[in-house]
Amino acid sequence: MKKYIKGLVPLGLGLSLALGAGLALLSFRSLAEQTEAADWVSHTHLVLERLETLRAEVLKAENARRGFVLTADARFLERFSAARTEILKTAGELRLLTADNDSQQKRLEAVQTLIEKRIQMLEQSIAGIQAGGRISAEPAAPTLAGAELTAQISDAIRAMESAEKDLLRQRGAALKQGARRTQTLLAGGTLVTLALILGVFALLRREIGERTRAEEELNRFFNVSADMMCVAGTDGYFKRLNPAWQKLLGYTVAELLARPYLDFVHPDDLASTQAAAQTASVSGLISFENRYRTKQGAYRWLNWNTSPDQPRGLLYAAARDVTESKAAAESLRLLNEELQGRARRLETANRELEAFSSSVSHDLRAPLRHIDGFSRILMEEHAGQLSPEGRRLLERVRQGSQHMGELVDDLLNLSRVSRRELSPLVTDLNTVAAQVIADLQTACQCRRVEFRVGRLPFVECDPGLIRQVFSNLLANAVKFTRPRDSAIIEIGQTDRDGHRVIFVRDNGVGFSMKYAEKLFGVFQRLHRPEDFEGTGVGLVTSQRIIQKHNGRIWAEAEVDQGATFYFTLEGLDRAAPASPASASGEAHART
Numbered sequence: 001m002k003k004y005i006k007g008l009v010p011l012g013l014g015l016s017l018a019l020g021a022g023l024a025l026l027s028f029r030s031l032a033e034q035t036e037a038a039d040w041v042s043h044t045h046l047v048l049e050r051l052e053t054l055r056a057e058v059l060k061a062e063n064a065r066r067g068f069v070l071t072a073d074a075r076f077l078e079r080f081s082a083a084r085t086e087i088l089k090t091a092g093e094l095r096l097l098t099a100d101n102d103s104q105q106k107r108l109e110a111v112q113t114l115i116e117k118r119i120q121m122l123e124q125s126i127a128g129i130q131a132g133g134r135i136s137a138e139p140a141a142p143t144l145a146g147a148e149l150t151a152q153i154s155d156a157i158r159a160m161e162s163a164e165k166d167l168l169r170q171r172g173a174a175l176k177q178g179a180r181r182t183q184t185l186l187a188g189g190t191l192v193t194l195a196l197i198l199g200v201f202a203l204l205r206r207e208i209g210e211r212t213r214a215e216e217e218l219n220r221f222f223n224v225s226a227d228m229m230c231v232a233g234t235d236g237y238f239k240r241l242n243p244a245w246q247k248l249l250g251y252t253v254a255e256l257l258a259r260p261y262l263d264f265v266h267p268d269d270l271a272s273t274q275a276a277a278q279t280a281s282v283s284g285l286i287s288f289e290n291r292y293r294t295k296q297g298a299y300r301w302l303n304w305n306t307s308p309d310q311p312r313g314l315l316y317a318a319a320r321d322v323t324e325s326k327a328a329a330e331s332l333r334l335l336n337e338e339l340q341g342r343a344r345r346l347e348t349a350n351r352e353l354e355a356f357s358s359s360v361s362h363d364l365r366a367p368l369r370h371i372d373g374f375s376r377i378l379m380e381e382h383a384g385q386l387s388p389e390g391r392r393l394l395e396r397v398r399q400g401s402q403h404m405g406e407l408v409d410d411l412l413n414l415s416r417v418s419r420r421e422l423s424p425l426v427t428d429l430n431t432v433a434a435q436v437i438a439d440l441q442t443a444c445q446c447r448r449v450e451f452r453v454g455r456l457p458f459v460e461c462d463p464g465l466i467r468q469v470f471s472n473l474l475a476n477a478v479k480f481t482r483p484r485d486s487a488i489i490e491i492g493q494t495d496r497d498g499h500r501v502i503f504v505r506d507n508g509v510g511f512s513m514k515y516a517e518k519l520f521g522v523f524q525r526l527h528r529p530e531d532f533e534g535t536g537v538g539l540v541t542s543q544r545i546i547q548k549h550n551g552r553i554w555a556e557a558e559v560d561q562g563a564t565f566y567f568t569l570e571g572l573d574r575a576a577p578a579s580p581a582s583a584s585g586e587a588h589a590r591t
Helices: 001-073 074-097 102-132 139-213 215-222 244-249 251-257 267-283 325-359 363-379 390-420 429-440 461-478 513-518 538-548
Strands: 228-233 236-242 285-292 299-309 315-321 427-429 450-454 458-461 487-496 499-506 555-558 563-567 589-590
Touching: 001 074, 001 102, 001 139, 001 363, 001 429, 074 102, 139 315, 139 325, 228 244, 236 251, 236 458, 236 499, 244 285, 244 429, 267 285, 267 315, 299 325, 299 427, 315 390, 363 390, 390 461, 390 487, 427 461, 427 589, 458 461, 461 499, 538 555
Parallel strands: 450 487
Antiparallel strands: 228 236, 228 315, 285 299, 299 315, 427 458, 450 589, 487 499, 499 563, 555 563
16 A cells, blocks of 8 residues: 555656646647737737728828819828828738738729729829819819719728728637637646645655654664654754755754754744644644755745654654745746736737727718718808808718717727837937927917927837827817917926926916816816817826836816826936937927
């Protein structure tokens, strides 16, 4: 029977190691499959984004041609040329992105053919205007033909989007299934491995217990055992030690016998060791772990099995060094937690992706653009046939469709920001702020707005995302200073609680701090829509961007006393100041 039990110990250890290795291999393969599935999901999103860009650039080309027809302004020709160039670039990107999909390649060829016809028609219209001079309106037949061709382009792009969304649903389902499979694999493998380890441990405990209870065998295996064997007294001193003690801890046997054994125990383990010794002296064989100090000052984890000899006031004990195995177990635990965390994050991302896809289903954005575009055509070309009330109602329709379109765009942008990986570069924040201010000049043309830009630092960040933060905060400042005769908007850096922060301050209408927690909630607004336009998504997007940079964003304000937004970025405290070439003292911009 004893030989049978001894044979089970190495068998159990071998099975545990084999199972652990197999579990690691299967987990790696499962993670690789999930990573590949996630990459395909991202690829599908990129195709959808490029399709949306293609649709938008076609509309830009049409609008540029219309603007030139109505005004003969050469700037519209530049916009038309830029849109045409972007259409060719986007079509080329789509051809590369869909190279693995013959069906999409054929659809793309059809889209390109239609777009080429529409561009040719627009170029002919522009050429006619350039040859014959400015006219007030185009002939009816080309307008109807162009509208029909535009509709065909939209339908063709919509067909490609529908095919990509089908792929997105399939790939999302595969990603979710893979996450569930990984969770099941980890849970099942961990339970089986734990059962084997516990079984091996139980067998080892039984074997050691039999040896320690056999007095006549003690003298023989004491000197040959790799485990640390000892006999300790209830007075707190070792009575006998085997050579393994000196080999592991570095002390001589005489040094160990001369001091209470608790002197070598880690201070944090003293109480548990005393309790274990007390329990063993009265209740029999027990197991516990503690840390022993080596002669070099380090600590080793020991796993103990003890058995009492109550009449003689002795404890027979065997200790095994489990330092490396505990480190390996901790590494495995952390790996399992990381894998489970990834699986949870993937599942959460899938749920969010499904919810978002549902919110923009049935091609919501395209009908909105059609409503706005056709309403604009009615206003521009048939306004004389409408009553004042009809024109007012038609304008209300346009405003509603534009607002909903902006809301959908903001939500799409928020979703993209949440999924986008950072591309950090060392960035001059003064340059970013200057670019955003230049973009806002049009919105400030009829107002007195003064931008005061302080000396901002260089910082490692994603420049595109941080520019979006500045754009959102400065646009808010421009909007909420509208009631002021003279608006002042400041951008700079300061110290808060020993940390460097960036701020954007305005002298606008402000808000009450008791509602500050609503600032960064989706669709949360602190002002009436009829007073200040907007969707309420911009600050949420800014918060997501700052959080991706391991920073935080907050605001301070008073009603009618303006508002200040602060944000931090990882590495901002050690960032270099802006160079003299990019920021000299304080820059002012007035409109």
